[in-house]
Structure formats: structure tokens, C-alpha cells
Amino acid sequence: EAEVAQSPRYKITEKSQAVAFWCDPISGHATLYWYRQILGQGPELLVQFQDESVVDDSQLPKDRFSAERLKGVDSTLKIQPAELGDSAMYLCASSLGGPQGGYEQYFGPGTRLTVT
Amino acid sequence: GEDVEQSLFLSVREGDSSVINCTYTDSSSTYLYWYKQEPGAGLQLLTYIFSNMDMKQDQRLTVLLNKKDKHLSLRIADTQTGDSAIYFCAESIRDYKLSFGAGTTVTVRA
Numbered sequence: 186e187a188e189v190a191q192s193p194r195y196k197i198t199e200k201s202q203a204v205a206f207w208c209d210p211i212s213g214h215a216t217l218y219w220y221r222q223i224l225g226q227g228p229e230l231l232v233q234f235q236d237e238s239v240v241d242d243s244q245l246p247k248d249r250f251s252a253e254r255l256k257g258v259d260s261t262l263k264i265q266p267a268e269l270g271d272s273a274m275y276l277c278a279s280s281l282g283g284p285q286g287g288y289e290q291y292f293g294p295g296t297r298l299t300v301t
Numbered sequence: 302g303e304d305v306e307q308s309l310f311l312s313v314r315e316g317d318s319s320v321i322n323c324t325y326t327d328s329s330s331t332y333l334y335w336y337k338q339e340p341g342a343g344l345q346l347l348t349y350i351f352s353n354m355d356m357k358q359d360q361r362l363t364v365l366l367n368k369k370d371k372h373l374s375l376r377i378a379d380t381q382t383g384d385s386a387i388y389f390c391a392e393s394i395r396d397y398k399l400s401f402g403a404g405t406t407v408t409v410r411a
Contacts, residue, residue, distance in 0.1 A: 191343075218398075226403055226404075227305070227389050227391075227402050227404055228344070228399075228401050229401070230398055230399070276344065280397070282397070288332060288393065288397040289334070290334075290399060291346060292336075292343040292345070293343050295342070
């Protein structure tokens with residue numbers, strides 16, 4: 186069964202350091218999402234890609250966060266510099282998207298980030 | 302997630318039915334979803350319902366949608382210990398983005 190892959194699974198970093206997360210969506214899925222999930226809360230969307238283009242990054246703190254999906258397949262989310270409040274689970278999801286349907290989002294296992 | 306509300310906790314005896322409730326606010330939502338999250342893991346899509354449907358059944362899962370009251374529920378029949386997890390309700394908003402509730406922690410006791 187096809188799955189969304191994410192790495193690393195866990196990351197501990199000191200504040201002010203840079204950190205990067207990687208996501209490989211299900212093959213053929215045009216839409217890719219990055220979510221942040223703070224402990225005890227539901228996921229909140231950070232950025233949405235359609236192929237290699239950003240569709241929505243309105244909730245992405247652009248002074249420190251960046252995201253790219255250069256070839257429209259895998260994606261990287263970066264934080265620089267990391268702050269204590271960035272400690273959370275970072276989830277990647279993908280969907281087929283497009284007018285033919287298939288809007289269900291499938292999630293990867295997530296990256297648990299701890300900033301010390 | 303503040304537009305989707307769920308009760309925070311549910312305790313149920315093994316073998317009984319569980320009912321998890323959710324209210325949402327966007328009347329234009331086209332799809333509503335239920336996801337399951339086990340400790341330290343990502344979200345697993347359980348089921349979803351299109352907004353023009355009232356009910357959907359999938360094995361032990363039954364989803365009921367009351368569009369007038371913007372109320373969604375998930376019933377799990379014959380609840381097992383493996384059903385212990387956090388369950389998230391989500392509504393699709395513009396461009397099919399998802400807005401999640403805070404999650405309901407379901408504990409199954411023997």
C-alpha cells in the first residue's frame with residue numbers, strides 16, 4: 186500500500202539552529218500539504234502545494250519558515266532559526282487533487298520536533 | 302481548528318458502541334472526514350462523507366451527518382482495545398483544505 190514518507194521521525198535541536206524536514210508524497214499525488222500539530226490540538230495547515238506551485242502559505246511564518254517542492258514531487262520544510270515555540274509534530278499529507286476528484290488527504294507518520 | 306468542535310474525552314467498555322460527536326461551522330463544506338491518530342503516529346483516514354449524504358456505513362463505522370444542524374457523528378460498533386486513540390473530525394473548506402477539531406481521546410476499558 187502506497188504511503189507518505191517523512192524523515193526524520195524525531196529531531197532535537199537547540200533554539201536558533203536551522204532544521205529541515207523532508208516529505209515524499211504518494212506517487213501521482215499532485216497536492217502536498219504541510220501541517221503543524223501542537224500537543225493536544227488538531228493539525229493546522231502551514232502550506233499547500235499544487236505540483237510545484239504554492240497554493241496557500243497564508244499561515245506559514247515566513248520570517249523563519251520556508252517550504253519548497255522544486256520538481257513537484259518531494260518537498261522540504263525548513264525552519265531557521267528555530268524557537269522554543271516551534272516544538273510540535275510536523276505532518277505531511279498528499280492528495281490526488283484536481284477536477285477528477287480524489288481530495289482525500291493521506292498523512293505521513295510525522296516528524297516530532299523538540300527545540301531546547 | 303476553532304471552527305470544528307469535539308468533546309475531548311470518551312470512555313467506553315470493550316464490546317459496546319462508541320459515538321463521537323462533532324459540530325462544524327462552514328455550511329459550504331463539501332466533504333467531512335474522520336481521522337484516527339495513535340500515540341506518536343500520523344493521522345489515518347478512517348472514512349469521509351459527502352455533504353449531500355445523510356449516512357455512510359463502512360464495516361464497524363457509521364457516519365451520520367445532520368447538515369441543518371452542522372453536526373457529524375462517528376459510531377464505532379463493538380469497540381475493541383485497538384480502537385483506543387484520538388479521533389479527529391475535519392471539514393473541507395476553500396480549495397479542499399481541511400480544518401480540524403481538537404480531537405476526542407477514546408479510551409476503551411476492559
